[in-house]
Amino acid sequence: MxxxxxxxxxxxxxxxxxxxxxxxxxxxxxxxxxxxxxxxxxxxxxxxxxxxxxxxxxxxxxxxxxxxxxxxxxxxxxxxxxxxxxxxxxxxxxxxxxxxxxxxxxxxxxxxxxxxxxxxxxxxxxxxxxxxxxxxxxxxxxxxxxxxxxxxxxxxxxxxxxxxxxxxxxxxxxxPWRMIQSGFGDLLGKYTSLLDWKLSKILLNEYYCAQAERIVREELTNIMEIGSELKDRSRESIKVLTKGLIKSGLAMLMVESSRPASGSEHHFSHFLELYGSLFDQGIPSHGNKVGLGTYFTSSLYLKLSEVDFSRIELNHDRSSRKEDIKEIYGERAEPVIDNLNERWKNELISEDRLEQKEDKIKKLIRESSKSLENVRRYLDQIGILEREDVRALDTDWIKKGLKFGFEIRNRYTISTLLRQAGLLENWSDEMVDSYCQKVL
Ligand SMILES: [Zn+2]
Ligand SMILES: [Zn+2]
CATH class of the missing domain: 3.40.50.1970 (Rossmann fold)
Structure with missing residues (x-):
């Protein structure tokens, strides 16, 4: 349409x-x-x-x-x-x-x-x-x-x-080129935000609208063809990007929530923004952070697809999450703890439930695996990872953003699941270490 x-x-x-x-x-x-x-x-x-x-x-x-x-x-x-x-x-x-x-x-x-x-x-x-x-x-x-x-x-x-x-x-x-890159990064993030939404639908029966997903996806297919054209600022490529962004907004408007267009990649970005303001440091613009977040979140999905779910041990430990939030969020911890209290019951999945849904979740990831594998290439096409301000991001902040950023919003994502499965911490550290070797 x-x-x-x-x-x-x-x-x-x-x-x-x-x-x-x-x-x-x-x-x-x-x-x-x-x-x-x-x-x-x-x-x-x-x-x-x-x-x-x-x-x-x-x-x-x-x-x-x-x-x-x-x-x-x-x-x-x-x-x-x-x-x-x-x-x-x-x-x-x-x-x-x-x-x-x-x-x-x-x-x-x-x-x-x-x-x-x-x-x-x-x-x-x-x-x-x-x-x-x-x-x-x-x-x-x-x-x-x-x-x-x-x-x-x-x-x-x-x-x-x-x-x-x-x-x-x-x-x-x-x-300005920075703003075009930012729009591209924001749109790229829809790959993982849509996956997060469906993941939550599968595991928690969260409300979901296929029509809203379709609207977001329509332009997403085209955007990947035009990454390199954007550099030349051709009208056609700018048109695809702009329509994609506006359509994502329409999808959010329809379901009265940012759910279709904002998942773990955005929480990572919000976290860096919060740290930037806490420590009074400049950080990359919204979409450029989202682009980086998409790079990591897409890897989390690909990694999850290789895990045997019957070996996952879920650990619902509220007090350890609360302690982490206090430590990481410092003076801004209060609303984040409120979030945790609000979401706690709703997000308590069982190991049985997770195992029952293994095939469905893996199918979901498989269907997107090509795009997920290509995220790095798309980012490279328009140079988000090479940006000075992205390269200058503190590695420790990046790790924290991946490990604790998901707490910032009351929204179930792959990061929430991996935290419950005790995998988020190691995976994030490993990913960021390899990112430092490959990219920085
Ligand atoms: Zn955004
Ligand atoms: Zn609908």
Missing amino acids: EIEDYLNSSFSCSCGREHKVPIREIVVEGDALLKVPEIIKELTDKSRLYIIGDKNTFGAAGSRLAAICRKNDYKVNKVILEGEHVVPDPDTLFKILEKVEADGYMVACGSGTINDITRYLSYKLNKPYTIVGTAPSMDGYASSVAPLTVDGVKKTYNAAPPEAIIADLDVLKDA
């Missing part, structure tokens, strides 16, 4: 749920900026537009967008956020609030942060908005939640998805 088929609709799905996609328009094409006025005309009667962005995104598209809208008889107020890196925090929210009045329509111009903040404001003010993307860097364009930093802690808040997502391929193809 094409993106358009899901838009502005609500339908009963074979998964047993009713899915709603309130997004009315998605445009991914060259020169899409020129279409913005007519798209907005369909969405609102308002004649004033508040274009929200920062110095970089105004340079990439915002200024041109403002001129195009003015030419089409819109009154335009530019809301340009100061600073090299805009932080999604209350200060930034206020700066936008101060400038946006009830008389106009909000147009976010940017990618991650700008979209996150506007999405939250849109929800709180009950004021719909449109996003004009500037980089294919993450899968949050269609999202209905917003990660914001409050009192130094990142939290996810409810938010409103945009009414329209407009991605001008001629803008996106000129995005």
Whole structure:
């Protein structure tokens, strides 16, 4: 199915749920900026537009967008956020609030942060908005939640998805290379996030939607063909990447959870982010960390497929996990321990259950084994592992991220299973040691 088929609709799905996609328009094409006025005309009667962005995104598209809208008889107020890196925090929210009045329509111009903040404001003010993307860097364009930093802690808040997502391929193809790599890494992570979701469905009967999986997978098949083309920033390859990211967002929107698009590879990334903020150190961008996480998580899956499940001894030891969390997460341990308490009962699988499901799980891994084996090659095609900031990551943090990162979210993944099976610690150490030899 094409993106358009899901838009502005609500339908009963074979998964047993009713899915709603309130997004009315998605445009991914060259020169899409020129279409913005007519798209907005369909969405609102308002004649004033508040274009929200920062110095970089105004340079990439915002200024041109403002001129195009003015030419089409819109009154335009530019809301340009100061600073090299805009932080999604209350200060930034206020700066936008101060400038946006009830008389106009909000147009976010940017990618991650700008979209996150506007999405939250849109929800709180009950004021719909449109996003004009500037980089294919993450899968949050269609999202209905917003990660914001409050009192130094990142939290996810409810938010409103945009009414329209407009991605001008001629803008996106000129995005900084780091951001294109990041988008690629984020999309690559869907291989393992989908596996984690199915693993949990098999072992814990977690809710699962085949339609949402299909949407994520559709573009994933194509993306692997275009890794090397991305380097030349061909329109076609940027289009595949952008559509893949937007579709992952749609899948999340449909099931009202990030489950289809975020698993152990993302928990690894969240962990490094948390350590970066705890120790005040710069770390690679989201998708580049996810790409690295996918490298390790895919190896965990391949390794698991070689284990005889009848030899696995499960050890559900709550106090040792709690102690580990206290030690590793330090001053941030409390919410992680709350998570553990919340998930504990639900995740207690038995050895019998695991053995019963051995064939199913191994079949699942077999079906993806080609892609899992190729993750390293895909990463190499666009040079994520060679990035300076990725190479500079502390090896000890990487090990901790693999061994304890899974605790950060209440979500069953391969890492949870391997921890229960007493295999995670050794496997992670071995993998990182061999990564250091092969890559660093
Ligand atoms: Zn992501
Ligand atoms: Zn469904």
